[in-house]
Amino acid sequence: MTHHGIPPFSKGHGTGNDFVLVADADGAAPLSAETVRSLADRRFGVGGDGVIRAVRAGSTGDEVLDAAPTGTWAMDYWNADGSLSEMCGNGVRVFVRFLTESGLVDLPDGAAIDIATRDGLKRVVRRGDLLSVDIGPFELGGTRLVATDGLEVDRPGLDVATGNPHVVVALASEAELAGLDLHRAPALEPVAEHGANVEFVVPGAIADGVGAIRMRVHERGVGETLSCGTGAVAAALATRHWSGDAADRWIVDVPGGRLEVDIDERGHAWLTGPAEIVFRGETLSPAP
Structure with missing residues (x-):
């Protein structure tokens, strides 16, 4: 039944x-x-x-x-x-x-x-x-201040649209990433009209045209999740932007595993994973 x-x-x-x-x-x-x-x-x-x-x-x-x-x-x-x-x-x-x-x-x-x-x-x-x-295709937008538990100082976050709205925040170290408490939704200033997923990213090395990042995410309507596909794409695109478009392939490690993001010749982002x-x-x- x-x-x-x-x-x-x-x-x-x-x-x-x-x-x-x-x-x-x-x-x-x-x-x-x-x-x-x-x-x-x-x-x-x-x-x-x-x-x-x-x-x-x-x-x-x-x-x-x-x-x-x-x-x-x-x-x-x-x-x-x-x-x-x-x-x-x-x-x-x-x-x-x-x-x-x-x-x-x-x-x-x-x-x-x-x-x-x-x-x-x-x-x-x-x-x-x-x-x-x-x-x-994707769209990079403006900057918002992001406050969340575990960060003593508000950080700037970049708006990235990948089908869903995202705000991506760069952190200085994996210790900072591990210290976040994402049980509550991060506060955004200005507030996102329809809400947003918020990704916290630690950029890694770029070698042979491939970049690496680590990420955690708070998804709107869900909370912290082990992974977010469009969020991994947003995180890669933001890091790519900050690096001066230094790589078109990115390895994104999330708590639940590993994803790959590629930017093709049309400017489309591809997400690959299990x-x-x-x-x-x-x-x-x-x-x-």
């Missing part, structure tokens, strides 16, 4: 950024904020940083997602607090892994699939055991 019409689910993650995924090809079981919060709850539900519904464009009930070409798989992505999100770089890779392991699509090595998101179509390419997603489905199950009706 299922709970509140929720079909059988899968649990997946990309470098520890975890999601509950359900297949609803015909749009018969739309999500609600209450259902999402219930599923994402780590003590009373399945647990996850977000919930993703796989549905065909034209059947989602979402004007933006339904604008995609007919038959395209759409990623109906919700944050753990029940709010909608434009995009999720780890989520879209896990979404494609879910589609392939569920037998809904076939994606041979080197092949690509376009996925509808609230930030438009995203192309995902299989590269062996890894998946790469074209995050698309995506795994770790278990499947079903929600049970509550006891009478």
Whole structure:
């Protein structure tokens, strides 16, 4: 039996950024904020940083997602607090892994699939055991002051738009990064109108055109997560900007693992990393 019409689910993650995924090809079981919060709850539900519904464009009930070409798989992505999100770089890779392991699509090595998101179509390419997603063009913005627990002095953060709004803050050392307490959302001045993910970054060395950084992130609507795909891209782009565009490939180490960010000749950012489905199950009706 299922709970509140929720079909059988899968649990997946990309470098520890975890999601509950359900297949609803015909749009018969739309999500609600209450259902999402219930599923994402780590003590009373399945647990996850977000919930993703796989549905065909034209059947989602979402004007933006339904604008995609007919038959395209759409990623109906919700944050753990029940709010909608434009995009999720780890989520879209896990979404494609879910589609392939569920037998809904076939994606041979080197092949690509376009996925509808609230930030438009995203192309995902299989590269062996890894998946790469074209995050698309990006935009560097202005500076905000960022205050958070564990930092004695407010730090400047750079606005970076990668489908989601981000603010990236450079730190001086790994000790400073480890000393952050990200249980509460960092305070931004000026305040971001629609909220923002905040990434804290320690830049490393650049060698042979490849840069390295370490990162922690507080995601809006979620809290601190082990990884954030669009956040890793934002962190790499900000560090690239600060370095004078010294590298077009970046290795981003997050608490949940390692991601790669590449800037192609069109100025698009690509995110590459693992995506795994770790278990499947079903929600049970509550006891009478």
